[in-house]
Amino acid sequence: MTFDQIRREAEIRWRAFSQPGRLQVRIGAATCGRAAGALEAKEAFVQELAARSIDGDVELVEVGCLGLCYAEPLVEIRGRDGRRVLYQKVTPELAGRLVRSHLVDNQALWDLALAVMSGAERKGVPLFGHLPTIGPQVRIVLRNCGLIDPGNMDHYIARGGYSGLERALLTKPEQVIDEVTASGLRGRGGAGFPTGAKWRFARRAGGDEKFVICNADEGDPGAFMDRSVLEGDPHAVLEGLVIAGYAIGAATGYVYVRAEYPLAIERIEGAIAQMQGGGLLGRDILGSGFDFEIRIMRGAGAFVCGEETALMASVEGRRGMPRSRPPFPAQRGLFDKPTNINNVETLACVSAIAARGAEWFAQYGTEKSKGTKTFALAGKIKRTGLIEVPMGITLGTIVFDIGGGIPDDKKFKAVQTGGPSGGCIPAQHLNLPVDYEHLAEVGSIMGSGGMVVLDEDSCMVDVARYFLSFTESESCGKCVPCRMGTQHLLRMLTDITEGRGQPFHLEQMKKICQTMKDGSLCGLGQTAPNPVLSTLRYFTHEYQSHIHARSCAASVCSKMFAAPCQHACPVGMDIPSYIALVRAGRLDDAYKILKQTNPFPSICGRVCDQICRARCRRAQLDEPLAIRHLKRFITDHGSHPGFEQIPVTRRQKMAVVGAGPAGLTAAVELKRRGYATTVFEQQSAAGGMLRWGIPAYRLPRRVLEAEIDEVLATGVEMRLNTRIGRDVSFEDLERDFDHIFLATGAQMSAPMEIPGEDAEGVHGAIEFLNAVNLNKPLPVGKHVAIIGGGNSAIDAARSALRLGAERVTVYYRRQRQDMPALPAEIAAASAEGIGMEFLVAPKRVMVKGGKVSGLELMRMEPRDFDSSARRRSEPVAGSEFTAEADTVISAVGQRLEVDFLSKESGVTVKRNRIEVNEQLSTGNAKVWAGGDAVTGPATAIEAIRAGRDAARAIDEAVRTANGEGPWQAPATERIDIPAEVDEDIISRPMTRVPELDAAARRGDFSEVELTYTLAEAVAEACRCLRCDFYSDWHGTDRDEDMQPASGQHG
């Protein structure tokens, strides 16, 4: 048969396969699909079809990977109406239902469908090409994957397969090389060397025998593109290999495929047999006179054999060790003959280019990086899978639009590209166009296409250590820079992640990295330093905190701490201990544990943002512990440890400005250390944002007052209604006190800076909440507009509702997922009926008679990413619209009020923040500062920590100046912590926290969250996995000198 005849018959068979009419089930059964259960689903289809005796009428086919791995197993069904529907996560049970409903009754199960492959769309089920994952993609390498039966060469040929080879064989080899060169194709294995140029070198080399090799040793952990192509469309690669052979003049081609890919090997073997049968391989291919044969060589588990000279050594039966170049493989390669090696993806591009031309390929991509690139998108991303995009697409588009962003409301941290040879790219580069040059500029590489997304739960030092453990193990050992370099880097990284890091390690690692880059024999050693260098470049602070504070922000480096929750807590609360005490019913003891590290556990039990919970390991099983609720439960039901006056034993006098959580904590900590301490507060009552910002329905006043009273009972002097700069000058403070701690917060609303802002009825959120908490609320109209998306915006919204507003709407300039407010708060607001509009921003307040008469807004559209990994918004021209409003509350930012600080004070304010060093001291030797005034609006627990740290720093400064030793804290009562741990762990969701009914909340400011019953609290406490118990860490996370605020107790 001639090729024309073969093609005609292939087209007939393909039409029969793809034409509507015949019932069909296509099952994605590549390795990913199988791992997700595709074969079990297939078996269920087989059985159900047989049971209904329709197995003869329904064609059942295994196809390759569509790249939507997150939705596997994927099954496509063509029913009687000819429409092809793609179903996701198909279990064997679902298979049965699909047969009955879609095939027999011709009723698609739309709830379970992901997309329509062909035919009419339906509401909620878009066309495949319109899926957010698929839309931006251009599938050249993956052109057939998931759409054809990879074991059927007819499908390949009918869709244009081997037309490239046909065209190529009708031209001269040099012309083929010209075409590939003109396309701009660069090696897709990682190095990006121009393919045409590489072919030309091999063409020009003399000799009677030449080789071409397909490198299918895809060894990068995190990369599976090559596997998918070989399993889903092997002919695309093999056709490319034959074309390469023809172009350079080789008669033998090798496919070197790693042994860990048995299905790929099976597909290649099958494809080769089919090619031989069709005259596409062997002697006189397609009557051109060109002879070519393909041999398969299986790898044997050595990553280094992905390097071309090591690969060739392996084919020759030797240890896979690279050799120096020159001579390059094009001159002397396999068995000393001229050899050309190309990656799987490169060859899949070649077959497409040969068929459709260089110009067609070069229309995609950027100037220096033409065409498309596949990426294996994995890690902390919602839609993991295999994608193919034009070069030049931005990193942010890949992660957030195609990949769907980070799951579980976690924060983006970095994208790791290029496997163990690559680097980590942080949020500031999310607008980076993805191509060879730009990735190199930011310290990474394209590599083979592995792209692993990391979030706040990833430790960058651990990531570097992980990659080094890989390269150290895979280093062949031949050259000293790599062999010794990887060993030393790994040792130092291990030391750093296990709490033995030293400051000199960082410089030493940089030197070793440079040596490895300069002196290593092959790419493995030359690029192994990249993960270290890139994490050092962008995440030095993580290295520093591991080394200097033995602290891992992601709570990953478990040798440095006992429990991740305690380690993550800014004040190191002993969470496992107090939870264990709840479990044992010993609430009084639990309360004592709380007070050891936190003077405000009752308050925190209501308002803390719980970073501890974000690190709770129970999340890997079901849901993290309700830590804050357990803390609240203890303070509601345990008896308060008694409090008493602490005597003044030191002569220095301390002043604290601001009675918020930072100020009050500093005051009580200074008092404990024996100092006479005075707190100056401009408001009529203490509490700072806890009182004036947070509404009573979140934090009841009696709870707040009780804990403030405990602070005062220690003897801290409080001077209310005293504003520095007005009632007392800063100079007076400096004269009358030895040391000053500024904790003035950030309690002034930032202006919106739009016309009409001065009208009656416009308020800043802080001032609005202030007034509510003073019990002298500002008047609230019927239609309240809240501008902003943070916690203050939500607090203001929920308060306005309770003050009688008919309708409250929050207007936020970015998207819903970008709102900084706590997710629980946003949910509560929605439950209370508060409306939310996104991608809108106010243009002007409409004013009539001096009062707010409406709000003019503009629609916004998301554009580039900023360094918070969120898209900035830009107004859409001509999109103005008006909204009903008679009250406008702005919550767009908070400013400091530190007008009392003159230049002479030595205390500098830069960009709305008081400047301090790491010990929290300012430019004035007597003055320290902390809390929101230093960080900008942050959380209560961070303010508490700042107060604690400042008190320590001040005390240390005093003692050092006097030549005294450090403060000795009085001994704490030893509380025995129960060691009860469950052998069998049963999965159970978090015990739900009772809440006030949404309907009942509108009327007043009663607390919305209610407390657990004892049974509920114990049940929740039993879910704690006691990570501290199983930890092999021997230090103590607990602050030895952090005492109960009350001092000794009976």
Next chain:
Amino acid sequence: MSKSDIRERGAGMIVEATGGNIQSVLHKHGRDRAALIPILQEVQESDGYLTIEAIRRVAEHLSLSANDVYGVATFYSYFRFNPVGRHRIKLCQGTACHVRGSGRLLERVKRRLGIEPEQTTEDRAYSLECVMCLGCCALAPTVVIDGKTHANMTAKKIEMLLDGMTE
């Protein structure tokens, strides 16, 4: 690969002869050095691991020293020098799996079986291996048990799989 790894892997190598399997493998291949790795792969596939005797016979067939063949075999992590268990458990420690907690899975399995990676339990029921990337990164963490790939693994799922396995 560190020296101690090689020593450990070679230590306790079983010496006994393997019978006719090797012969049939050798018959299929020529006497070129290039056939070495495919021969070793096929011998391992039929016998489960490489013995000293097997190495010697392959060396003889290809006119190489036994040392040379041993040097090549120990370079590649695919080759085993001890019998494997009836059930082979391979835990992927690739990047995506690592980021999704494969390290903790490994600890769990190690504790349950009482062995380290590259070891086999006393009763020869289970052997444990760590592999670097099975290529199912989108469904991390992944485990291969007796040749079958399992995805989205958790400690609980692994325990259930091990519970369900007959010795």
